[in-house]
Amino acid sequence: MSELNATAAALLGLLHEGPQTGGQLVAAARDRFGSFFSVTRSQVYRELPALASAGLVRLGKQGPRSSQQYVITAAGKKAFKMWLGGDPGPDHLRSPLILRLVHASALTAKQRAALVDSAKKSYADEAEAARTAAKSSEDPYTKAVHEFGAARARAVLKLLDSIPTA
Numbered sequence: 476m477s478e479l480n481a482t483a484a485a486l487l488g489l490l491h492e493g494p495q496t497g498g499q500l501v502a503a504a505r506d507r508f509g510s511f512f513s514v515t516r517s518q519v520y521r522e523l524p525a526l527a528s529a530g531l532v533r534l535g536k537q538g539p540r541s542s543q544q545y546v547i548t549a550a551g552k553k554a555f556k557m558w559l560g561g562d563p564g565p566d567h568l569r570s571p572l573i574l575r576l577v578h579a580s581a582l583t584a585k586q587r588a589a590l591v592d593s594a595k596k597s598y599a600d601e602a603e604a605a606r607t608a609a610k611s612s613e614d615p616y617t618k619a620v621h622e623f624g625a626a627r628a629r630a631v632l633k634l635l636d637s638i639p640t641a
Contacts, residue, residue: 479558482518483526487555490547494535497523498542510605510624513569526551572631576638588640595635602628 479487489495489503497519504514523545526532531551535544547555572594579587602625609621 479554480522481512482514483522483531484555484558485512485514486519486522486526487531487547487551487558490532490545490551491555494544494546496538496542496544500545510601510627511620529554570631573634576634591635591638591640595632598628598631598635602632 485504485508486500489500489507492503495503497516500523501514501516501519504512504519508514523532527534527545529550531548531554532545533548535546537543572590575590579590582590605621605624605628609618609625612618612621
């Protein structure tokens, strides 16, 4: 593995906290980066063997129901630190909601209203959760990331509010 992709780096970052199974990594990624970086189950289970093959993680203890823990290696820690210190490059927004809104003219008025109403509830909940997490964060970087998540959710809510209801 010559250069880490963002998903691989995200997993190595999570493994810095200790050994985890693929399922635990999926849940941790959702909880930790869900407001700004999506990591799917299939991405996690595709990346882990590649990371192991590159010597950046090793297999740990086998858990219940054949779950397999992964442990970051010294080489994995070094690769992660190099990735952290590198140029982040451009950000790419991937929003299934906004993609649906771009194509919303293919929906009926009732379907469009349901899409917007559902998204408003979801993003209102996300904004509140991020605000709460920001208030309880002591680490300034984590606090800033949570505040970003709240601002992003508010921006999506503003977008949704700008859509005519008729």
